[in-house]
Amino acid sequence: MNKRNQWPVLPIVAGLASGLLTGCGSETGDSGGTGSSVVMGMSDDVLSTDPASGYDPGSWLLFNNVFQSLLSFPKGGTEPQPEVAKQCSFTDTHATVYRCTLQDGVKFSNGDPLTSQDVKFSFDRTLKINDAAGPAIMFPMLDRVETPDEKTVVFRLKVPDATFPSKIASGAGSIVDHRQYDAGSLRKDDKAVGSGPYKLDSFGDDEAVFSPNPDYKGTAKVKNSGVTVKFFHGDQAALKKALLDGKIDIAYRGLSAGDISDIDRQDDSKGVEVIEGSSAEVQHLVFNMHDPVAGKLGVRKAMAYLIDRDALIKNVYQDTATPLYSIIPAGIAGHNTAFFDTYGARPSKDKAAAALRADGITGKVKLTLWSTPSRYGPATDQELKAIAAQLNASGLFTADVESVAFGQYEKDIAKGKYGVYVKGWVPDYPDADNFTAPFFGKGNVLDNNYSNATITGSLIPSTAAQSDRSATDQDFGRLQDIVADELPVLPVWQAKQYAVSRDGVYGLEYCLDASTVFRFWELSKG
Numbered sequence: 007m008n009k010r011n012q013w014p015v016l017p018i019v020a021g022l023a024s025g026l027l028t029g030c031g032s033e034t035g036d037s038g039g040t041g042s043s044v045v046m047g048m049s050d051d052v053l054s055t056d057p058a059s060g061y062d063p064g065s066w067l068l069f070n071n072v073f074q075s076l077l078s079f080p081k082g083g084t085e086p087q088p089e090v091a092k093q094c095s096f097t098d099t100h101a102t103v104y105r106c107t108l109q110d111g112v113k114f115s116n117g118d119p120l121t122s123q124d125v126k127f128s129f130d131r132t133l134k135i136n137d138a139a140g141p142a143i144m145f146p147m148l149d150r151v152e153t154p155d156e157k158t159v160v161f162r163l164k165v166p167d168a169t170f171p172s173k174i175a176s177g178a179g180s181i182v183d184h185r186q187y188d189a190g191s192l193r194k195d196d197k198a199v200g201s202g203p204y205k206l207d208s209f210g211d212d213e214a215v216f217s218p219n220p221d222y223k224g225t226a227k228v229k230n231s232g233v234t235v236k237f238f239h240g241d242q243a244a245l246k247k248a249l250l251d252g253k254i255d256i257a258y259r260g261l262s263a264g265d266i267s268d269i270d271r272q273d274d275s276k277g278v279e280v281i282e283g284s285s286a287e288v289q290h291l292v293f294n295m296h297d298p299v300a301g302k303l304g305v306r307k308a309m310a311y312l313i314d315r316d317a318l319i320k321n322v323y324q325d326t327a328t329p330l331y332s333i334i335p336a337g338i339a340g341h342n343t344a345f346f347d348t349y350g351a352r353p354s355k356d357k358a359a360a361a362l363r364a365d366g367i368t369g370k371v372k373l374t375l376w377s378t379p380s381r382y383g384p385a386t387d388q389e390l391k392a393i394a395a396q397l398n399a400s401g402l403f404t405a406d407v408e409s410v411a412f413g414q415y416e417k418d419i420a421k422g423k424y425g426v427y428v429k430g431w432v433p434d435y436p437d438a439d440n441f442t443a444p445f446f447g448k449g450n451v452l453d454n455n456y457s458n459a460t461i462t463g464s465l466i467p468s469t470a471a472q473s474d475r476s477a478t479d480q481d482f483g484r485l486q487d488i489v490a491d492e493l494p495v496l497p498v499w500q501a502k503q504y505a506v507s508r509d510g511v512y513g514l515e516y517c518l519d520a521s522t523v524f525r526f527w528e529l530s531k532g
Contacts (some may be wrong), residue, residue: 042531043232044489044511045404047248049240049260055198055209056187057128057180059137063259063432063522071216071526073180073200074157074224076106077171079521084339084436086175089224090120090201091159094171101166101473113221114183115205116423122153126460127184129161134190144434166471172435188261203228203527212237216526229513229530238381249278255531256514257506258464258524262384266504277509283518285503286335288441289382289430290495291375291393295455297425299373304365306493308358309426310349312400313393319499322389326504330497332486333441337520339475340438340482344490345497352506355400363403372404373397375426378415382430389498390428419453424505429495436520439470439480445495446485456494461485 010411050067054060057069076094077086083462088094092109096102112120131150147167152160163170173179186199196209203226204216217232217501229306236254238245249257261269270280291309293300300306315329331346347355362371377390390407410418418424429452433440444451446461465485469478489495503518513528 041230043234044230044256044526044529044531045234045236045254046256046258046529047236047238047245047254047260048258049238049242049245051191051237051239052209052214052235053139054192055196055206056193057141057177057182058135058187059140059192060177061139061141066522067179067235068198068206068214069180069200070523071204072089072198072202072206073177073182074120074202075175075177075179075181075482076108077175077179078225079175079436079523080225081516082519084520086171087225089175090125090181096473101168101170102163102473103165104161104170106159106161108148108159109223110157112201112223114186114199114201115221115457116183116186116199117200117218117221118183118185120181120183121156122159124181124184125399126151126153126158127187127189128179128181131182131187131189135192137192141434144173144176144178163478165467168471168473168475169435169437169439172437172440176435178434187514196332202226204233207232218448225486226525226527228527230526233526233529236237242384249508252508255508255511256529261504263322266326266506267324269506279507279509281505281507281514281518283503283505283515284337284520285501285518286338286433286436286520286522287501287503288333288335288430289428289498289501290333291498292427292429292452292454292495293456293493294425294427295494296420296422300425301372302365302367303493304362304367305371305373306496307349307361308371308402310345310400310493310496311354311361311399312397313496313498314353314396315498316351317396318389318392319364322385322392323499327424327499327501330500333445333489333495333497334438334482334486335441335500338433338436338438338441340479342483344483344486348490353400355398355402358400358402370401371403371405373403373426374424374505375405375407375428376408376415376418376424377407378412379409381412381415382428386428396522420462422453422455432522433520434495437465437475438478439466442466442482442485446489452495454494456492458488458492461488465473 050064052064052068054065074090076091091106093207094106097105132142147163147165149162151162183199199207203222205219207215207217214235218228245260248254293513295301331343334341367423373391377387387409394405394407397405447466465481469481472478505514510532512530516528517524
C-alpha cells in the first residue's frame with residue numbers, strides 16, 4: 007500500500023503499501039452486535055474512505071470493516087476463503103482465468119443488492135481512476151472483468167498470477183455500490199457505502215464512528231455494539247495518556263517500543279494489558295547500486311558482517327521486534343535465513359575488513375545513512391544512529407546519519423541522492439510474492455537501480471504462475487540466496503505486533519496476525 011505499500015509506521019502498536027485481509031473462520035455471519043461499544047485510539051490517520059484511493063494502514067483498517075471482498079483471510083490464516091463469493095477458482099491451467107460465483111442475498115448497508123455488476127464496477131473504477139495514493143498498482147496483470155450473469159464474475163489476466171486470490175482478498179478488492187460511487191472520480195464527502203460487518207456512521211478529523219451493519223452477510227460474527235476510533239495524529243504521548251486515563255479502551259498503532267515496555271511493566275497497577283501478535287512487517291536498509299560508495303559490493307558486505315541486529319532489537323526496540331535474516335519474513339511460506347547463512351549473526355570485523363580489501367578498499371569508508379523521522383516509527387533515527395555507531399566502532403567506517411522529512415526523503419530517493427537509506431514494509435497479502443516482486447521485479451518500489459535477470463526473467467514469473475504455493479519454496483529460496491549474495495538490501499528486523507487494552511476488553515488476539523486485518527467484530531468489552 008505507496009502504503010501502504012507501503013512504508014508505514016513500524017514496530018509500534020501493531021501493524022500499506024503495498025502491498026499487506028478479512029474474515030473469521032467459516033462461521034455464519036451475525037450482525038447482532040449485542041455487546042458494549044469499544045473505543046480505540048491510534049496514531050495513524052485514515053487517509054481515505056474511498057477504496058480506490060486509500061493505500062495506507064489506517065484506510066485499510068476502515069475498508070476491512072466497512073467493505074467486503076470476494077474472498078477474505080480467516081483469523082490466524084493466510085489462505086483466502088470465500089466471503090462475498092461462495093466459490094472462486096482458476097478455470098485454466100495457466101492461472102490466467104479466475105472465476106467467482108457470488109452467494110445469494112448479499113446487500114450493501116443501504117439495502118441495495120450486491121451483484122456481479124458491483125464487483126466489475128469496483129475493479130474497473132479503481133483502475134480507471136488510477137489514483138497515485140490508491141491500490142491500482144496491485145493489478146497490472148488484470149486485463150478485464152466479465153459478468154456473464156449477476157452472480158458470476160470472471161477475471162481475465164494478462165499474465166499468470168496464482169497470488170491473484172490473495173490480492174482480491176485484501177483491501178484493494180473492496181466492493182463498492184455502483185449506484186453510490188462515480189466511475190471516474192473519488193468520493194469527497196468522507197462517507198462510505200459497503201456491505202461489510204460495519205457501517206461508517208460518521209468520519210471527522212478526530213474520530214470515526216462505526217456501528218454493526220444489520221444487512222451484513224458473511225463470515226464475521228460481531229461481538230460488540232459499535233466501535234469508535236479516535237485519531238491522535240502521531241501524538242504518542244497523548245495516545246498513551248488517553249489509555250492510562252481510561253478515555254480509550256484500546257491503543258493500536260502508535261505507541262513506541264518504550265511505551266509498550268513501560269506499560270507492560272506496570273499493567274497490573276494501571277489496569278491495562280499488552281497483547282502481542284504475529285506480524286509480517288519488516289524493515290530493510292536499501293543500497294543505491296549506482297552510488298560511488300554503497301554501489302561497491304565490498305562496502306555492502308562489510309556492513310552485513312558488522313551490523314549487530316540483536317543489539318539493535320534490545321537497545322533501540324526493547325525486544326518489540328526480532329532480527330530478520332531474509333527478505334521474506336518468518337511465518338510466510340518460502341522464508342529462509344539466507345543472510346544468517348551468508349554473514350552470520352555475530353559481527354565480524356575480520357570478515358568485514360577482508361570484504362573491503364577484496365574490493366580494493368584500504369582506507370576508512372565514509373558513509374551517510376539516510377533516515378526519516380516519523381514514517382517508519384519514532385525509533386528509526388535512533389536505530390540508524392546505533393547502526394552508524396556499530397560501523398564506526400569497527401574502525402573501518404566513518405558513518406553519520408541524516409534525517410529528512412518524508413516528503414523530501416521520497417523525492418531524494420527517486421533522484422538517486424542517497425547511497426544508503428531505510429525502508430519499511432507492511433504486506434498487502436501474506437505471500438512471499440509480496441516481499442519479492444515489489445522489491446526486485448520490474449519497476450520496483452525501492453528506486454535503488456538493482457536488477458537481476460534471473461529474478462525478473464525467471465524466478466518472479468515462475469513463482470507467480472505456480473498455483474500450488476508450497477511448490478514455490480525452492481524458487482523463493484534461490485531468489486533470497488541471490489539477494490543475499492548481491493546485497494541490494496540488508497534486512498534488519500521483523501516487527502512483533504502489539505495492541506494495549508484496558509482490563510475487560512477481549513478479542514485483540516484475533517486482530518493481530520500476519521494478514522494485517524484488524525477485525526473490529528472480534529472485540530468485546532465486559
